[in-house]
Amino acid sequence: MAAAIKNIYDSVEIYLHEKNKFTDVLEILEKKTNVSRLHIVVILGSFVGLFLMCGTGCGANFVANLIGFLYPAYKSVLAIESLDKDVDTMWLTYWVVYSVFTQMEFFTDIFLWWIPFYYFLKVVFLVYCMLPGQYNGSIMIYKYIIRPFLQKYKSKIDQVVDNVSDKVTDVLEDVQDAAVDHITNGIANGITKTDSDC
Numbered sequence: 001m002a003a004a005i006k007n008i009y010d011s012v013e014i015y016l017h018e019k020n021k022f023t024d025v026l027e028i029l030e031k032k033t034n035v036s037r038l039h040i041v042v043i044l045g046s047f048v049g050l051f052l053m054c055g056t057g058c059g060a061n062f063v064a065n066l067i068g069f070l071y072p073a074y075k076s077v078l079a080i081e082s083l084d085k086d087v088d089t090m091w092l093t094y095w096v097v098y099s100v101f102t103q104m105e106f107f108t109d110i111f112l113w114w115i116p117f118y119y120f121l122k123v124v125f126l127v128y129c130m131l132p133g134q135y136n137g138s139i140m141i142y143k144y145i146i147r148p149f150l151q152k153y154k155s156k157i158d159q160v161v162d163n164v165s166d167k168v169t170d171v172l173e174d175v176q177d178a179a180v181d182h183i184t185n186g187i188a189n190g191i192t193k194t195d196s197d198c
Contacts, residue, residue: 004135011132013038052120060119068098068126075130090136097129097138100146 016023016037026037033040048067052060076091105112105122112118128137150157 007133008131008135012041016041049120049123052123053117055119064119064122064126067123072098072130090132090139093136093142094129094138096146097141098126101125 016026023037026040029035029040030037035043048063052063055063072091072094075087076095079087079091082088115121125137128135129141131137
């Protein structure tokens with residue numbers, strides 16, 4: 001366990017010393033305050049954590065969703081631009097887990113606000129799903145929960161998707177036919193009116 005914590009600590013230190021806008025701001029704060037950038041991040045993280053624990057309603061929910069969306073969206077864009085297939089797979093897996101979690105949250109929302117520190121726990125879960133390497137929660141959740149479920153019900157899911165797809169196609173064809181008839185009738189009526197005006 002100590003080795004795992006040290007690996008996470010080392011990864012965070014490396015990330016905080018990479019060259020980007022966030023670390024540039026941290027460098028300025030570090031120089032002005034004489035506080036290490038790791039401590040600055042811990043202090044800011046503590047304030048966000050306290051807000052998530054004590055905050056209620058829209059504010060805490062907004063911050064939790066922002067944390068669960070903003071960083072992964074940025075990393076996903078970088079993954080699209082990279083040639084590393086493992087990074088692509090990791091962020092694709094995150095979005096699958098995030099989507100399932102969001103749908104479950106939508107249907108259980110009425111009960112969730114009763115859970116103490118729910119938004120804090122939500123952020124902890126989402127950060128767990130974002131962790132790099134072997135500790136990545138989204139890969140574990142996909143591998144042990146989502147994938148077995150999908151494999152078990154794949155034929156039923158495919159059947160439902162095919163039925164919905166067929167119905168949507170039928171509706172779109174009906175709409176297209178109606179639009180063509182409407183336009184054709186409009187043009188024919190316009191020509192008839194023009195002829196009668198002469």
